[in-house]
Amino acid sequence: MSRSSLFTPVELGALRLSNRIVMAPLTRARADVNHVPTAMMAEYYAQRADCGLIISEATAVDPQGMGWYRAPGIWNEDMVTGWRVVTDAVHQSGGQILAQLWHMGRLVLPDYLDGRLPMGPSPIAGEGETFAPRPAGDDSLFLPMKPYVVPREMTQDDIDKVVSAYGRAAANALSAGFDGVEIHGANGYIIDQFLQSKTNHRTDNYGGPLGNRLRLLSEIVAAVTEVIEPGRVGLRISPTSERKGMGDEDPGTLAQAIGELCSTFGLAYVHLIEPIASGFMEKPANPVMERLRASYDGAVIQNGSFDGDTAAAFIDGKQADAISFGRPYIANPDLVRRFADELPLATPNFDYAYVGDETGYTDYPTWR
Template sequence: MPAESLFSPVSLGAIECPNRIVMAPLTRARATEQHVPTEMMADYYAMRADCGLIVSEATAVDPLGMGWYRAPGIWTQEMVDAWRRVTDAVHEAGGRMVCQLWHMGRLVLPDYLGGELPIAPSAIAGEGETFAPRPAGDDSHFLPMKPYVVPREMDAADIARALESYAIGAANARRAGFDGVEIHAANGYLIDQFLQSKTNHRTDGYGGDVNGRTRFLAEVIGAVCSEIAPDRVGMRVSPTSERKGMGDENPDALTGAIGSIAQKAGMAYVHLIEPIASGFMEKPDRPVMDKLRAAYSGAVIQNGSFDAQTADEFIAAGQADAVSFGRPYIANPDLVTRFRQSLPLAEADFDYAYVGDEKGYIDYPDYAGS
């Protein structure tokens, strides 16, 4: 059985958590085709409400930043009302939940934008391909795939719109009953595209050295914190990730700059993706956790290939204040209980990870089978 550090309380800013197990954001594509959360999403999250904190699946703040079939948004009143039913269910089950604010930038296909190009800090395409919308009349199980396209470089008006969208998204998350928000600045999406040198070739004040490349992040944090107190605002970062064509010339310096921004803003936590074993993301050759700790004195959530034992060891060693788990939560709604009692974990059916409805989503039982 893991030591008690994993199950001890922790404060993530103003959010008081009864344990240090965080449910990582998991895009599951169970909203409507109009990106409105559904009743089964309320059931799904409420089943997992005994963790220390739930971070919602990535939730788009602007139609321009939405490029995932049936992922949720938070830019309309209908979306706010639907999310309120989700947060009410989580709170009734005794849980805490923050909304992850998301803009995909260059990783949006024109198919989602009426044929228009997506936006990004620089006109550089992402590497690989992604899910495209299901064509009319197509009832096949799997979604079609298409390659990323070269985006349109953002101008001043685009940047201003994006910042306003983050502020509106934060205000809407507050009205929807979330306990806070997490700014998605990881995984190759818009903010990460500004942060990393391989994807930001701008020559204005939003590019160049690390101070220029972190400017957009700092302004997003400012916009969000104008609507929600900073001790209820976290952010997720992946400064060493090279997925989807990402990469930075100096991850150490970038991490230090990110930490300094979080420190100055008084943020609740930083959610660092730094795998301890290669899997969904590669294990970095040079971890940057020490650079983050040197610049930021707040809480750090670690993420990446942890199990209960390694998570407990990292927390006990001061390498994390909490640890988030993503894929284990797909098939194990009672993950906290399984960790506490050293019970075996169920395996997920990944054929239904991103498509379907109740099957592969809310039909995984707890260990007792109830």
């Protein structure tokens, strides 16, 4: 089948993309130990700048929401300076890049918080385990793993501080030269924790009915769009995902309500994680894409187990305006060319996905 639709321009709000191939956020843990972006990261993103749009790896808005060894943040001037090197490299290579703004909520280990408990909407632990910081003197390849803990329930003051942190992070993203931001409302992190009924058991204005569970998202979007024009702001969601102990009583209605909220604010796009085949995440039994597109009048980026052919088919069928690719971008810096010329894709070495330096990061070759 023809893949030509992948290579046509598209507008996502105020963003003009030269093609419909989007680099999805990929946590790669190559910032320094203080969460400051590095020159190595600039090289990595510049290698991939021929796609229509790069969305940065998840970037913490506040120390309380950072729970990943050597993932980047954007809450201080050193981080802004580090990110400026990255955005300059992408722009010099002809690309566009958004900062994905992130707070992990209940999924932060106390190890990252000087022993304090993380915070979440309700005192319910995430399911599974996550990377802990590397112990002093440990130079092994792999990081230790620890289970998630029961968080403390957030107070109104906690909520207000998180909303403010997103607003400051948006301002810092502009100072760092980003072309806009994506709000991370997916994958079981703090916004998702408030949205989904399984993880939000609050009895105040932020819990219970769906309208209340949407309140944190609405306040964060308002704070971000006070700083950045809405046409340069996107939102990533995963209403059908049950990873890390997530789950909602009615994902379709949740997706529809999120679409209505995004239309009200005039956001550039909604980035929907809804796999078309099971892999890193399970394919949902009841997809919500149609409910989202019916309620939202902006562009939709779809994500989840796509290849060049299925991506083009979704665009041709008006099921998406663009498609984002995550894991294929790890080992294929020239993914756009490989899709265009129908070349084989290289296979990533996942031993180096979240640890290391140049190996398994910037050393994947282009097609010869």
